[in-house]
Amino acid sequence: MAKIKPSKGAPYARILGVGGYRPTRVVPNEVILETIDSSDEWIRSRSGIETRHWANDEETVAAMSIEASGKAIADAGISAEQIGGVIVSTVSHFKQTPAVATEIADKLGTAKAAAFDISAGCAGFGYGLTLAKGMIVEGSAEYVLVIGVERLSDLTDLEDRATAFLFGDGAGAVVVGPAQEPGIGPTVWGSEGDKSETIKQTVPWTDYRSGEVAKFPAITQEGQAVFRWAVFEMAKVAKEALDAAGISAEDLDVFIPHQANERIIDSMVKTLKLPESVTVARDVRTTGNTSAASIPLAMERLLATGEAKSGDTALVIGFGAGLVYAATVVTLP
Amino acid sequence: MAATQEEIVAGLAEIVNEIAGIPVEDVQLDKSFTDDLDVDSLSMVEVVVAAEERFDVKIPDEDVKNLKTVGDATDYILKHQG
Numbered sequence: 001m002a003k004i005k006p007s008k009g010a011p012y013a014r015i016l017g018v019g020g021y022r023p024t025r026v027v028p029n030e031v032i033l034e035t036i037d038s039s040d041e042w043i044r045s046r047s048g049i050e051t052r053h054w055a056n057d058e059e060t061v062a063a064m065s066i067e068a069s070g071k072a073i074a075d076a077g078i079s080a081e082q083i084g085g086v087i088v089s090t091v092s093h094f095k096q097t098p099a100v101a102t103e104i105a106d107k108l109g110t111a112k113a114a115a116f117d118i119s120a121g122c123a124g125f126g127y128g129l130t131l132a133k134g135m136i137v138e139g140s141a142e143y144v145l146v147i148g149v150e151r152l153s154d155l156t157d158l159e160d161r162a163t164a165f166l167f168g169d170g171a172g173a174v175v176v177g178p179a180q181e182p183g184i185g186p187t188v189w190g191s192e193g194d195k196s197e198t199i200k201q202t203v204p205w206t207d208y209r210s211g212e213v214a215k216f217p218a219i220t221q222e223g224q225a226v227f228r229w230a231v232f233e234m235a236k237v238a239k240e241a242l243d244a245a246g247i248s249a250e251d252l253d254v255f256i257p258h259q260a261n262e263r264i265i266d267s268m269v270k271t272l273k274l275p276e277s278v279t280v281a282r283d284v285r286t287t288g289n290t291s292a293a294s295i296p297l298a299m300e301r302l303l304a305t306g307e308a309k310s311g312d313t314a315l316v317i318g319f320g321a322g323l324v325y326a327a328t329v330v331t332l333p
Numbered sequence: 334m335a336a337t338q339e340e341i342v343a344g345l346a347e348i349v350n351e352i353a354g355i356p357v358e359d360v361q362l363d364k365s366f367t368d369d370l371d372v373d374s375l376s377m378v379e380v381v382v383a384a385e386e387r388f389d390v391k392i393p394d395e396d397v398k399n400l401k402t403v404g405d406a407t408d409y410i411l412k413h414q415g
Contacts, residue, residue, distance in 0.1 A: 224375070
């Protein structure tokens with residue numbers, strides 16, 4: 001039998017650069033109140049959200065991704081031609097064929113990088129990061145771009161008082177590359193398809209096309225069930241990720257949970273008993289819930305404001321529709 | 334040993350006090366969590382999870398919405414506690 005030569009990868013992987021793009025239009029709660037019977041106080045007390053960004057026609061999924069990626073590539077100090085893989089996590093790119101990752105890879109100037117989209121909801125960034133790490137350590141790419149991007153305003157029912165205020169648009173990207181020391185810990189991830197009804201698109205596109213339903217599909221969720229799962233089940237997953245990486249809560253500098261709702265963040269911090277010394281991302285206040293984009297966007301902001309610094313140890317955890325989740329400990333770029 | 338009605342109310346009062354900052358003496362059987370005790374739908378989930386642990390009872394999401402008053406929750410726990 002012929003012997004197949006094995007591929008040769010890097011010993012470890014780490015995040016080398018991060019970039020974000022927030023759409024130019026800032027939408028305060030007052031605008032949301034034009035279509036739902038609620039109040040600014042109610043929205044803030046239930047979610048912590050004060051403003052969010054909504055994309056305009058030019059701020060497409062591809063355009064926002066290219067902006068965020070350009071910054072991440074510059075931050076990593078590499079050139080686009082060195083990128084061997086582009087992974088895009090999104091649920092709100094409405095032209096599913098071809099994958100938007102291919103257009104992004106081309107427009108960024110990569111040298112025919114492998115490019116594909118994944119669908120893992122609000123856990124998409126962690127799923128993408130795990131794939132990127134695998135590709136680098138296995139040797140099929142030296143540098144991989146992981147992008148989380150959403151235009152959730154297109155999937156928001158502005159008349160649903162439980163969700164109209166929640167969602168925002170934007171893109172976050174990281175460059176993952178080779179390292180001599182581990183910069184991305186073991187991922188604790190999984191799915192719970194038995195809870196698929198808790199967060200979902202209201203109806204399939206085909207029901208809308210056939211006229212079976214008149215209302216464009218939107219994301220809907222069972223608030224209390226999601227809250228319970230996110231706070232209490234995800235705190236266990238976060239703890240497992242810390243244990244798997246051999247990091248104690250005291251060793252941790254930064255906590256970047258998916259920016260779903262500030263109440264979830266507060267309760268997770270309490271349940272995890274994180275020490276006061278840990279910086280907690282609260283980007284949701286001015287960005288809303290941007291699903292797969294929320295973790296890299298929050299990471300970028302913490303580094304830009306100086307609340308976190310390069311080399312800090314951060315716990316990241318994404319969780320959402322599926323239900324799916326992914327948690328890992330990373331060294332910040 | 335199963336908790337009595339009195340013990341359950343006292344336990345719920347401590348939980349509501351910790352989560353919503355409401356004085357324990359205000360937590361009475363006829364009080365509504367939302368209208369009287371400043372426990373909104375998300376805090377209610379925290380109350381329920383704390384009560385599950387304390388009284389060894391399972392309160393599924395679909396039953397949470399029926400627990401409007403402290404009395405509703407007390408009856409539920411009395412009936413379902415392990």
